[in-house]
Amino acid sequence: MNEQEKSKVKEIALLGNPNTGKTTIFNALTGLRHSTANYPGVTVEKRLGEMTLSSGEKISVLDLPGAYSLLPRSPDEEVVHDVLLGIRKDTPPPDLVVLILDANNLERNLYLATQVLEAGISAIFVLNMWDMAKENGFVIDLDRLQTHFGTPCVTTIGNRQEGIELLKRHIEQRLGVPFASAPYRAFETTLPEDVRRQLAPVVSLIEGHFTDRPSHNSLLMKGDLDGPNLRSASIERYWDRSAAVVGESLRLLADSGFRNPLFKDFRLGSLLRREIVTLRTALERQGIDWTSLEAEKRYEFIESICREVLTKNPTQRISISEKLDRILTHRVWGLVIFVGVMGFIFQSIFTWASVPTNLISSGIGKLSAFAQRILPAGALESLVVDGVMAGVGNVVVFLPQIMLLFFFIALFEDIGYIARAVFVLDRLMKKVGLNGKAFLPLLSGFACAIPGIMATRTIEDRNDRLATILITPLMSCSARLPVYTLMIAAFIPALPVLPFLNLKGFVLLSMYVLSIAAGLGMAALFRKTFLKGNRMPFIFELPPYRIPHMKTVLVTMWDRAKEFLVRAGGIIFCLSIVLWFLVNYPKNAGLEARFRQEKTSAEQVLKGEELQNRLSEIDHEKRNQRILSSYAGRAGKFIEPAIKPLGFNWEIGIGLVASFAAREVIVSTLAIIHYAGSEGGVTTDLVQTLQKEKNPETGMPKYTPLIAVSLMVFYVLAMQCLSTIAVAHKETGTWRWPLFMIFYMTALAWVGSFVVYQGGRLLGFE
Amino acid sequence: MREVKSVSLDQFKAGESGVIEAYKGQQDLHQRLKELGLVRGTFVTVKRFAPFGDPMEIMVRGYHLSIRKQDAATILVKRQTTDYRLQTLDHRKPPHPVPLPGGEEQGEGASFCCGLKSEVFYSRCLERRKFENAYE
Numbered sequence: 001m002n003e004q005e006k007s008k009v010k011e012i013a014l015l016g017n018p019n020t021g022k023t024t025i026f027n028a029l030t031g032l033r034h035s036t037a038n039y040p041g042v043t044v045e046k047r048l049g050e051m052t053l054s055s056g057e058k059i060s061v062l063d064l065p066g067a068y069s070l071l072p073r074s075p076d077e078e079v080v081h082d083v084l085l086g087i088r089k090d091t092p093p094p095d096l097v098v099l100i101l102d103a104n105n106l107e108r109n110l111y112l113a114t115q116v117l118e119a120g121i122s123a124i125f126v127l128n129m130w131d132m133a134k135e136n137g138f139v140i141d142l143d144r145l146q147t148h149f150g151t152p153c154v155t156t157i158g159n160r161q162e163g164i165e166l167l168k169r170h171i172e173q174r175l176g177v178p179f180a181s182a183p184y185r186a187f188e189t190t191l192p193e194d195v196r197r198q199l200a201p202v203v204s205l206i207e208g209h210f211t212d213r214p215s216h217n218s219l220l221m222k223g224d225l226d227g228p229n230l231r232s233a234s235i236e237r238y239w240d241r242s243a244a245v246v247g248e249s250l251r252l253l254a255d256s257g258f259r260n261p262l263f264k265d266f267r268l269g270s271l272l273r274r275e276i277v278t279l280r281t282a283l284e285r286q287g288i289d290w291t292s293l294e295a296e297k298r299y300e301f302i303e304s305i306c307r308e309v310l311t312k313n314p315t316q317r318i319s320i321s322e323k324l325d326r327i328l329t330h331r332v333w334g335l336v337i338f339v340g341v342m343g344f345i346f347q348s349i350f351t352w353a354s355v356p357t358n359l360i361s362s363g364i365g366k367l368s369a370f371a372q373r374i375l376p377a378g379a380l381e382s383l384v385v386d387g388v389m390a391g392v393g394n395v396v397v398f399l400p401q402i403m404l405l406f407f408f409i410a411l412f413e414d415i416g417y418i419a420r421a422v423f424v425l426d427r428l429m430k431k432v433g434l435n436g437k438a439f440l441p442l443l444s445g446f447a448c449a450i451p452g453i454m455a456t457r458t459i460e461d462r463n464d465r466l467a468t469i470l471i472t473p474l475m476s477c478s479a480r481l482p483v484y485t486l487m488i489a490a491f492i493p494a495l496p497v498l499p500f501l502n503l504k505g506f507v508l509l510s511m512y513v514l515s516i517a518a519g520l521g522m523a524a525l526f527r528k529t530f531l532k533g534n535r536m537p538f539i540f541e542l543p544p545y546r547i548p549h550m551k552t553v554l555v556t557m558w559d560r561a562k563e564f565l566v567r568a569g570g571i572i573f574c575l576s577i578v579l580w581f582l583v584n585y586p587k588n589a590g591l592e593a594r595f596r597q598e599k600t601s602a603e604q605v606l607k608g609e610e611l612q613n614r615l616s617e618i619d620h621e622k623r624n625q626r627i628l629s630s631y632a633g634r635a636g637k638f639i640e641p642a643i644k645p646l647g648f649n650w651e652i653g654i655g656l657v658a659s660f661a662a663r664e665v666i667v668s669t670l671a672i673i674h675y676a677g678s679e680g681g682v683t684t685d686l687v688q689t690l691q692k693e694k695n696p697e698t699g700m701p702k703y704t705p706l707i708a709v710s711l712m713v714f715y716v717l718a719m720q721c722l723s724t725i726a727v728a729h730k731e732t733g734t735w736r737w738p739l740f741m742i743f744y745m746t747a748l749a750w751v752g753s754f755v756v757y758q759g760g761r762l763l764g765f766e
Numbered sequence: 767m768r769e770v771k772s773v774s775l776d777q778f779k780a781g782e783s784g785v786i787e788a789y790k791g792q793q794d795l796h797q798r799l800k801e802l803g804l805v806r807g808t809f810v811t812v813k814r815f816a817p818f819g820d821p822m823e824i825m826v827r828g829y830h831l832s833i834r835k836q837d838a839a840t841i842l843v844k845r846q847t848t849d850y851r852l853q854t855l856d857h858r859k860p861p862h863p864v865p866l867p868g869g870e871e872q873g874e875g876a877s878f879c880c881g882l883k884s885e886v887f888y889s890r891c892l893e894r895r896k897f898e899n900a901y902e
Binding site for chain 1: 792793794795796797798799800801802803805806808813814816817818819820821823827828829830831832833834837840
């Protein structure tokens with residue numbers, strides 16, 4: 001056992017309230033050596049890094065999610081609770097906890113800190129944002145703090161990397177010393193005696209469930225009571241055990257939904273439940289509020305400590321945060337600035353990102369051409385070029401936009417503006433049954449719904465979160481933009497509508513307005529019907545504005561981008577392969593033979609440029625025929641009756657089928673179907689091709705502006721991106737909601753297009 | 767006899783402050799608020815309201831919290847201009863006398879609350895015995 005312990009890699013955990021600068025300190029300790037994964041079974045991020053001590057020893061650093069208390073309110077806090085109390089099998093409790101405290105609100109931060117100390121884990125207090133605390137007039141007696149808690153206290157200014165070296169030394173020191181002192185029991189002693197007496201049965205019932213730790217082991221020697229015959233035994237014996245058990249009993253008492261894992265323990269669960277219910281009834285009879293016993297008593301206790309260690313000198317100057325907030329949450333200017341900031345983010349995502357996007361596109365194009373040359377023509381070449389490279393292209397081409405979006409979100413979050421945006425928008429969101437936190441997922445949805453859906457993790461209420469997930473795909477993502485661009489370029493004339501806006505721009509804007517309106521409308525509908533409820537108060541912290549720490553921002557951006565690549569990238573890639581298969585198979589042997597013959601005969605007759613033109617013509621015809629006889633082609637023809645009322649023909653039908661891999665694929669699919677392409681010769685621009693297409697039966701144009709608008713509306717509302725479905729499945733843990741998403745959005749899109757097309761026809765637009 | 771009645775927090779205007787007296791309604795909804803420090807006796811200041819009038823930003827224990835008016839309506843606060851927190855929260859002191867509908871004043875309430883002398887439990891007793899109208 002000792003040998004095992006010696007060779008085991010030591011692990012420390014960073015823990016604290018949200019907004020305490022934990023991430024910055026984590027990055028400072030681990031450099032860029034960290035990985036992000038998920039805790040098995042939940043959608044909570046597990047950030048694990050590595051740190052090298054001065055002795056050369058490598059230790060593992062776990063960045064636990066921010067939490068306010070060990071009584072969990074969200075999956076994040078559940079994970080923190082389970083890890084620290086040793087309930088999670090995959091993540092044992094750390095050897096050392098580094099508690100990051102915001103020196104500016106010590107009281108609230110000490111709530112979690114005292115709970116953690118009671119669990120008997122060795123700890124270090126880090127008082128971060130020390131510079132701001134000084135500015136705000138706080139005077140903290142560090143020596144007294146250290147003496148009282150028995151833990152070293154280090155002051156840091158995370159943004160300036162100050163105090164980090166000292167922290168590292170303390171970590172090393174603390175890890176080197178075997179933790180011998182008893183767990184922190186001071187809070188426990190402030191509980192009134194008869195409350196403690198009443199808690200005793202629960203305490204002894206759950207004691208056995210906390211992992212064996214050196215400190216516990218030594219204490220277990222003293223107490224020798226096991227089993228539930230405890231009411232008659234004396235109190236002293238119970239208080240030999242870890243104080244966390246007492247705290248945990250209070251939390252079990254307060255857990256009105258019986259969500260704690262201990263209630264589900266097959267040996268203990270029902271017995272515990274009975275004890276707790278008995279205790280609750282008894283306390284109620286005594287007029288004691290059992291839902292917040294811990295909170296009330298603990299704050300009383302914290303205040304008594306703070307009376308000794310904390311003083312605040314009044315500061316005359318109004319803080320910068322206060323001044324900024326007066327403008328940024330101003331009744332008028334606040335909104336104006338908000339709209340401006342959003343506009344700026346949008347603009348940059350669509351314009352700045354286009355430069356690297358185009359570079360990537362052309363790069364992939366060149367790579368494809370290269371592959372085409374070196375690989376022998378045939379199935380493999382087709383797979384690599386049309387399947388794999390197109391697939392990779394589909395993913396990677398999004399990356400600049402996604403990264404820019406993540407960059408801005410991380411930047412504004414670090415500054416503290418995101419909380420203000422949530423604050424400003426909450427009222428509007430409340431009208432449709434959501435809360436202000438839905439703003440970030442919906443905003444992200446305009447770049448891509450996948451990070452948007454992943455961002456809904458911050459929404460605590462389950463139904464709230466579900467409703468947000470269901471409507472995020474309605475936010476017009478950047479994949480739809482090529483569709484809009486094509487349709488508008490081909491069929492919408494540039495008539496002036498307003499002095500600075502012409503019809504083209506107006507239609508584009510309307511698509512976005514439609515998407516927002518549809519999203520909010522559906523949210524309201526869902527929340528009124530089957531996703532009701534939101535009993536919990538909606539509260540969140542408004543952290544002071546801070547100068548952003550660019551390294552933290554960039555690291556966060558990169559982490560999110562990586563997560564997107566891993567989550568979505570794989571799926572989009574696989575789907576592209578599937579699509580390639582659907583579009584190229586089944587191969588008609590006769591067809592292939594015919595084209596090969598045409599090629600050989602062309603080579604015999606023509607030469608030079610004429611030959612090249614003819615060959616590319618044959619190529620286009622070959623691809624065209626292939627797609628028509630492929631599974632995708634058949635599917636397109638098959639759904640034609642269903643989409644005719646929307647003004648679509650089977651060619652668009654094929655495009656719709658192809659869009660399931662990625663929406664913008666319809667553009668290239670239409671290009672193939674109509675022989676359009678960028679190789680010179682007979683073929684022309686897709687725009688002009690589409691404009692010229694005539695219906696062979698009637699002689700009328702195949703595509704009209706009305707059809708174009710109908711198609712755009714369809715794309716606004718339809719659920720096509722299967723990768724989104726896959727991510728939604730991962731985030732909700734079931735197939736029920738993703739399937740519902742497909743169902744309701746398809747229905748919505750169909751109805752929408754129908755109304756537009758038929759309505760337009762009635763009004764004489766055809 | 768007292769002049770200052772408790773008012774629900776949503777009725778406060780920007781810049782006003784007070785001390786939390788009690789909570790109205792279902793107690794488990796208030797758990798998180800209390801864990802964040804909004805327990806009885808806590809001094810809170812209303813900072814501002816969002817552009818559309820809701821939510822409100824309050825300052826408590828040195829940090830800023832956003833809370834919707836409908837949730838603030840469940841917090842009963844006694845108006846007070848200065849934070850006497852450090853003086854009043856000596857938990858050995860007896861709780862404030864509160865007038866009951868019958869006009870009779872309860873003093874320390876020691877016998878009232880089954881031998882528990884803390885003011886925290888005192889307020890719970892009152893709420894439990896449905897004397898909420900004393901705070902209306």
